[in-house]
Amino acid sequence: MTIKSMFPPVPPLxxxxxHNFLFRRPDQPFANYTLHIDAVTGKKRSSHEFLERAYDGATALASPPSEGGLGLEPETGEMVGILSPNCMDYIALxxxxxxxxxxFALLSSYSTPFELKHAIRLSKATRxxxxxxxxxxxxxxxxxxxLxxxxxxxxxxxVKGRKSYGEMIDKVRKRGAPRVPVRSAGKDTIAYLIFSSGTSGLPKAVMISHGNLCFALAQYVVVTKSVLDVYTPPTPKTPEGIPVVLAFLPFYHTFGLHMFAFRGFVAPATAVILPRWNAEFAVKIIPKYRISHFLLVPSVVQPLLDASRSKNFDLSSLLGLGSGAAYLPPQLAEELSQITPGGVEVxxxxxxxETTVAATVKPRPELFGGRVKPQPGTAGVLLPGLEARIVREDGSDADTNEPGELHLRGGNIVLGYWDNEKATRETFVDGWLKTGDRFRVNEDGLFFFEDRVKDTLKVSGMQVxxxxxxxxxxxxxxxxxxxxAVAGVNGGRTSDEKVPRAWIVLSKYGRKRGKDAVFKTLEAWSQEHLSKYKWLRGxxxxxxxxxxxxxxxxxRRELQDRYEKRHPRAKL
Structure with missing residues (x-):
């Protein structure tokens, strides 16, 4: 069974x-507003200043070396790496x-030497x-x-003796060089490479095209219009009356890049740019800059909750909270909601x-005539223009509410993996992306994440x-x-069977009760609520x-490796 999006379709593109899709739309002139604020220095840049810098930067990069540029041309096979924490010029470049x-290739600013060398070689970065x-x-x-x-x-x-993006722009402006035109791009013209673990194995370089980006942005426009037809959001109480977003998500990651380098230009918004995540600093600058919207990943939620409670900062400006990139437990989502006035829904x-950025979105209850009932823990419904299948291990389609691997098809599904035909053939099959994630879909069309296919355990022949x-x-x-976190460790009935083990972080209540008592309580609770083959025998x-x-x-692999070093399986 092919599941289709309930949203209106994406119009023909x-x-x-x-760049033309974002900034040269005849239906919407590009307004001037405060676009970026450096959270550390307070430096500001308007949207028009940004655009001038991007154009002058392109002219500088295309200028011949004799004029201080790099001579970048499409025909020369260049691949430009970017290795930096978040900053204003990251998006301009x-x-x-x-x-x-x-x-360009987005290199992680957290890279170890081993990881960076792998990324440089894999991407074939030339600069x-x-x-x-x-x-x-x-x-x-x-x-x-x-290199x-x-x-x-x-x-x-x-840095003395080394060319910089800013200095190249200064030279272009000083000599009054005519700006290079925006070069044409086809649907499959590669825009950038982003590194992903893929659906299995070592990190791969995902090829995202100009067509993928345009389609993903068009999906966002369709969703936004659908929401505004049934719901009027509150006006942010900010200096310019536009959303102010805390931009700490790393720009080298697909979530952060898309939100702040692309989607952030569809409608006016100010991004307060934080080089790296710091919970204590974040709760200080929320009231300082009247942050109205906050995009997070699950790993930062608990530190944010702790910082907001301990310091008692004014978070009354927050109107919207969003989470992505990984599964957010419903309990944590509820606690996050409570730090805002009125309990803003996350x-x-x-x-x-491999989906450029997103595949599903949690819908507002007013959408679709109210027939999709909100439920905790859901990943939402399919974005416009996407189709999905839930597939059993034997390749057949799963029934409603039956878990299986999620397969996706649509214009935001990427071209494949750079210089890796084998992985591309294995992951992109007959037009479908095999995500490697297990989901189920209920009768309302809501998707619920179950687990990574490769993380799923087999215990007594049953999936756990x-x-x-x-x-x-x-x-x-x-x-x-x-x-x-739960992962499989040695201890099953056969040499290759793993049993589930839980690694836990104690709360203040847990520390007070003591770990042995907590273990007994959690064991009893889990055995009461889970089938026997799912019990934590590890x-x-x-x-x-x-x-x-x-x-x-x-x-999970890191936890498993630690365990196995301490408890090696005996060799027969």
Whole structure:
């Protein structure tokens, strides 16, 4: 059974450079407003100043080296790496490169040398723009990858003897160089590479095209129009009467990049840019800048809750909260909602790099004639223009409310993996993206995340979802734990069978009761609420924190590796 979106369809799109889609729409002139604020320095940049910088940046990058530029041309096969924490020029450089149709690779600013070398080699980066603090790392890795030192440039700031994006712009402006035109782009013209674990295996470079971006943005426009037809949001009490968003999500990740480098231009909004997440700092600047909207990932929710409670800051400006990139337990979503006046509902959705950004969105109750009833824990309904299947292990379609692997098809499904035909063939099959995530869909068309296919355990031939067990433990009414992760460890009936084990972070109530008592309470609770084959035969362990990626995904493999080092399986 193919599941279709309940939203109106995405209108036909003429292939174009995504820059034109955003900034040269005849139906909507690009307004001037405060676009960016540096949360640390307070520096501001208007939307028109940003656009001028993007155009001058493109002209500088395309200028010949004899005039201080880089001579970037589509025919030269360039791939520009960007290695930096969040900053204003990050987004300006992104748009300069889009104007030139020069693809770029988004390199994690948290990279270890091993990870960065892998990313440089995988993307075949020919140049890198870097934050000054990360310059030593970039130089070391570039040298080992055979990339010349003179192809490493500074993104924001200045380093003596090294070209920078800002200095190249200054030279263009000083000599009054005519601006290069926005280059045309087809539906499949690659815009950028973003690194993802994919649906399995080592990190891969996802190819996102100008067509993917235009379609994803058009989906957002359709959803927004549908919502505004049935609901009028409150006007933000901000200096310019427009939303002010805290932009801490890393721009090298698909969620942060899309929200602040693309979607943020569809309607006026101010982004207060934070280089890296800091909960204590975040609760200070929410009242300072009258932050009205906050986009989060699950890993930052508990630190934010703790900081907001301990400091008692004024959070009355918050009108909207959104979570993405990983599963947010309903209990945590409810606690997050309560930090805002009136308990603002946390909007959620599901997506991955392979869907450009999103695939589902949690709908407002007024949508679709009120026939889709809100439910806790849902990832929402399909975005416009998307189709889905829930597929059993044997390849047949699952029934309503039966879990299976989610397959997706639509214009925001990416081109595939850069320089990896095998992974592309395995993941993108007959026009469908095999997500590697298990979902179920109820009778109202609401999607519910079950687990990663590769994280699912087989116990006595039955599938066991770690996320399901985590949800049960988090719902224990005594609030003994703040966080939990479940993964499989040795101890099954056969050599390859894993049994579930829980790693828990104690709350203040749990610490007061003591870990042994907490273990007994959680064990009794889980056995009362779960079938026997789902019981935690691998036991419990207290940890200070659950290891997670910068975007909030639980690193189960890290927990399993620690356990196996301490408890190696005996060799026969």
């Amino acid at each position: 003429t292939p174009t450079n995504v 992104v748009h300069s490169l889009l104007i030139l149709t020069t693809p 890198i723009f870097v934050d000054p603090k990360l310059l030593p790392l970039a130089l070391q890795c570039a040298q080992e990858c055979g 010349s030192s003179d192809r490493i440039y500074i993104l924001e700031g200045h 909007t959620e959705g599901y997506g991955m790099s 979802s770690p996320t399901e067990i985590e949800g049960v433990l988090l719902h224990q009414p005594d609030k003994l734990i703040l966080d939990v 036991g419990f362990e207290v940890v200070r924190e659950i290891p997670k990626s910068p975007t909030g995904k639980v690193l």
